[in-house]
Amino acid sequence: MNTNDVKMGDEHGISVIDFGAFQSGDKRQEVADAMLKSFQDTGFVYLVNHGISQEKINSMFHWSKTFFSLPHDVKMLAPHPPSGKHHRGYSAPGVEKVTQHVYDSTELAKIRAKAPDVKESFECGRENSVVQPNIWLPDDALPGFRDICLDFFWACREAELNVLRALALGLHLSEDFFVEYHEAADNQLRLLHYPSVPVEQIEKEEITRIGAHSDFGSITLLIQDDVGGLEIEDPKNPGTFLTASPISGALIVNAGDTLARWSNDTIRSTIHRVRAPPDSAKDGMTPERYSIPYFCSADYSATIDCIPGTYSAERPKKYEPTTAKDYILHRLAQSY
Ligand SMILES: O=C(O)CCC(=O)C(=O)O
Numbered sequence: 001m002n003t004n005d006v007k008m009g010d011e012h013g014i015s016v017i018d019f020g021a022f023q024s025g026d027k028r029q030e031v032a033d034a035m036l037k038s039f040q041d042t043g044f045v046y047l048v049n050h051g052i053s054q055e056k057i058n059s060m061f062h063w064s065k066t067f068f069s070l071p072h073d074v075k076m077l078a079p080h081p082p083s084g085k086h087h088r089g090y091s092a093p094g095v096e097k098v099t100q101h102v103y104d105s106t107e108l109a110k111i112r113a114k115a116p117d118v119k120e121s122f123e124c125g126r127e128n129s130v131v132q133p134n135i136w137l138p139d140d141a142l143p144g145f146r147d148i149c150l151d152f153f154w155a156c157r158e159a160e161l162n163v164l165r166a167l168a169l170g171l172h173l174s175e176d177f178f179v180e181y182h183e184a185a186d187n188q189l190r191l192l193h194y195p196s197v198p199v200e201q202i203e204k205e206e207i208t209r210i211g212a213h214s215d216f217g218s219i220t221l222l223i224q225d226d227v228g229g230l231e232i233e234d235p236k237n238p239g240t241f242l243t244a245s246p247i248s249g250a251l252i253v254n255a256g257d258t259l260a261r262w263s264n265d266t267i268r269s270t271i272h273r274v275r276a277p278p279d280s281a282k283d284g285m286t287p288e289r290y291s292i293p294y295f296c297s298a299d300y301s302a303t304i305d306c307i308p309g310t311y312s313a314e315r316p317k318k319y320e321p322t323t324a325k326d327y328i329l330h331r332l333a334q335s336y
C-alpha cells in the first residue's frame with residue numbers, strides 16, 4: 001500500500017498525515033496504514049484536516065485563557081479532589097505531579113517537593129458520569145464556560161471515533177472494532193496552562209512543566225498553541241528527547257498505555273514531557289504556554305485483552321486481560 005499520497009511530511013519520524021482523505025472516504029486504507037505505521041514507529045502522529053474546526057479550537061483556547069486568568073480563589077471554587085482517582089476540576093500549579101509508575105505516596109511527595117510540575121489544569125468529561133462526576137465553577141463565576149467545555153468535549157469525540165476507525169482499518173480489523181469498546185465516552189478534556197518560568201530552573205531540574213510520562217488511556221488528541229516545548233523520547237535512543245513542534249492546523253495523536261498493552265506492545269506508548277521551547281527565552285524566562293489534551297479511554301467496563309493479530313505462537317501475549325477501569329484508576333491514583 002502506498003502511504004506517500006497521504007503523508008505530508010514528518011517531524012523527527014512522526015508522520016504528518018492528511019486525515020481529510022479518511023474523512024472523505026478517499027484513500028481510507030492509505031491513511032489507516034500511514035497512521036498505524038507512525039504509531040508503531042513513534043507512538044505519535046500529526047493529523048491535518050482532522051475535523052475539529054479551527055474556530056472551535058480558537059474559542060476553546062480563548063476560554064481557557066479566561067479561566068486561568070481568574071483569581072486563584074475563584075478557580076478554587078471548582079477544586080480537584082485530593083485523590084487522583086476523581087480527576088475533575090481545577091489543580092493549581094504544583095498540585096498534580098505527573099510521574100512514570102510511582103505509586104508510593106511518600107515517594108511521590110519527595111519527587112514533587114524536589115521538582116514540582118509548574119502547570120495548572122482544569123479537567124472535565126461528559127456530564128452524567130458516575131465514576132467521574134464533573135466539578136464546575138458556580139455558574140455566575142464564569143458564565144458560558146461549562147457549555148463551551150462540553151461543546152468542545154463532543155467535538156473532540158467525533159474526531160476520536162474517526163481516529164479509532166482508522167486504527168482498526170490499519171490493524172485489518174472491522175472498522176468499528178475500537179468504537180465498540182469506546183461507547184460510553186469515558187474521556188477527559190483537559191485545559192492546561194504552563195506559566196512563564198525561569199529556563200535555568202528547568203535546566204537544573206528544580207522544576208518541571210510536565211514531567212516525563214506516558215498517557216494511560218487508548219489515545220490522546222493533543223492541541224497545542226504555537227509556543228512549543230513538547231518533547232518525546234527518541235524510540236531509537238531511550239533517555240534522549242526529540243522536539244514535537246507545533247504544526248499549524250495539525251492535531252497530535254498519541255497512543256496511551258492501554259492501547260500499547262492492548263496491541264501486545266506492537267504500538268508504542270511513548271514517554272513525553274514539556275520543557276522550554278528551543279531558543280524562545282526572553283530575559284531567561286520561558287514564554288507561557290497553553291495546550292488542550294483530550295484523553296480517550298475504553299469504556300470502564302470493557303475487558304482489554306490482546307487484539308487479534310497482535311499475538312501468535314512466536315509472539316505470545318505479554319499481558320493478562322484487565323478492565324479499562326482498573327487499569328486507568330490505578331494509574332490516575334499516582335499523580336496526586
Ligand atoms: O501540554 C502538552 O503538550 C502535553 C500534555 C500532556 O502530555 C498530558 O497532559 O498528558
Ligand SMILES: [Fe+2]
Nearest residue numbers: 213214215272
Ligand atoms: Fe501526556
